Amino acid sequence: MEPMTAAAIAGGGQLLQGVSGYKAGQASSKSAMATAMYNKQIADINAQMEKDRGRIVRSITERNAEVVGEQSVYNAYLIDRQATEIESQNEFDIFIAERQYNIFTAEKRAKWGTSGVTMAGSPAVVALADANAAAMNLANIEQRGLQAASNVRQNAKMVTYKGKVDYNNLMQQAFMGQYASDIQRANIINEGNMNYYTGASKAYQAQQQATAQLIGSIGSAATSAVGAYGSAGGFAGGGGSSPYFQDLQGNTVIQTMV
Numbered sequence: 001m002e003p004m005t006a007a008a009i010a011g012g013g014q015l016l017q018g019v020s021g022y023k024a025g026q027a028s029s030k031s032a033m034a035t036a037m038y039n040k041q042i043a044d045i046n047a048q049m050e051k052d053r054g055r056i057v058r059s060i061t062e063r064n065a066e067v068v069g070e071q072s073v074y075n076a077y078l079i080d081r082q083a084t085e086i087e088s089q090n091e092f093d094i095f096i097a098e099r100q101y102n103i104f105t106a107e108k109r110a111k112w113g114t115s116g117v118t119m120a121g122s123p124a125v126v127a128l129a130d131a132n133a134a135a136m137n138l139a140n141i142e143q144r145g146l147q148a149a150s151n152v153r154q155n156a157k158m159v160t161y162k163g164k165v166d167y168n169n170l171m172q173q174a175f176m177g178q179y180a181s182d183i184q185r186a187n188i189i190n191e192g193n194m195n196y197y198t199g200a201s202k203a204y205q206a207q208q209q210a211t212a213q214l215i216g217s218i219g220s221a222a223t224s225a226v227g228a229y230g231s232a233g234g235f236a237g238g239g240g241s242s243p244y245f246q247d248l249q250g251n252t253v254i255q256t257m258v
Contacts (some may be wrong), residue, residue: 001005003072007176016150019096019214022211022213022214023210024078024211025206025207025209025211025213026098026206026207026212028206028210029203029206029207029210030203030205032199032200032202032203033199033200033203035199036195036196036197036198036199036200036202036203037199039192039195039196039199040192040193040195040196041190043188043189043191043192043193043195043196044189044192046188046192047185047188047192050184050188051181053181054177054178054180054182054184054185055123055178055180055181056180057174057177057178058174058177058178058181060176061170061171061173061174061177062171062174064170065166065167065174066167066173067168068163068166068167068170069163069164069166069167071163072159072162072163072164072166072167073088073160073163075156075159076156076157076159076160076163077156079152079153079155079156079159080152080153080156082149082152083149083152083153083156084149086145086148086149086152087145087146087149089145090141090142090144090145090146090148090149093135093141093144094138094141094142094145095147097134097138097141098134098138099138101130101134101137101138104130105130105131105134174209176220187254
């Protein structure tokens with residue numbers, strides 16, 4: 001076999017192997033980068049979805065809080081109206097009681113007058129007792145009405161207070177929900193970035209390995225070719241000796257001609 005042919009065969013095999021490794025490394029690098037970009041896009045979509053979810057949930061919760069607050073105010077208004085109606089009814093009851101007492105007293109005095117009874121002595125005592133009883137009855141009617149109205153108004157205040165508490169609790173819940181959503185979205189973004197950097201790092205390493213393998217194969221191919229050429233006598237001089245020899249590491253080096 002001719003020296004040049006042997007050198008070409010020896011170097012070409014290693015070079016072909018290096019090119020194949022380089023292409024495989026390039027493909028691995030592109031695949032890793034494509035995966036990293038895809039995962040980053042998915043993470044961005046998830047982060048946006050979480051942002052929208054948090055905003056919608058907070059909006060709904062705040063709206064519920066407003067509804068609760070408005071409903072409590074309206075309920076308190078209705079209850080307070082009941083107190084006003086009780087007061088009006090109380091005034092009416094007092095008016096009727098006074099009217100009935102006046103009619104009763106007038107009728108009794110008229111009977112006493114027609115029968116010739118004077119207001120002195122026992123009739124006066126009876127009239128005074130009737131007046132005291134009527135006054136006590138009117139005071140009781142007024143007191144019951146005031147107490148009923150006060151209880152109803154106290155209930156209205158409690159409804160208003162409970163509405164404020166529920167409103168504040170729901171608004172706090174909305175805030176905490178938004179805060180938890182922001183934390184979750186930040187975690188999604190951070191995880192997406194870390195996955196992207198990991199994928200990009202793998203792609204870069206694959207690219208570097210592919211390049212290093214190609215450069216190494218070119219060097220090995222050149223060394224093998226030179227060695228094969230020398231072994232085939234391609235460098236034989238007049239004395240029949242080759243200017244190349246193998247060192248202790250097996251590398252082919254050129255002898256220095258003195």
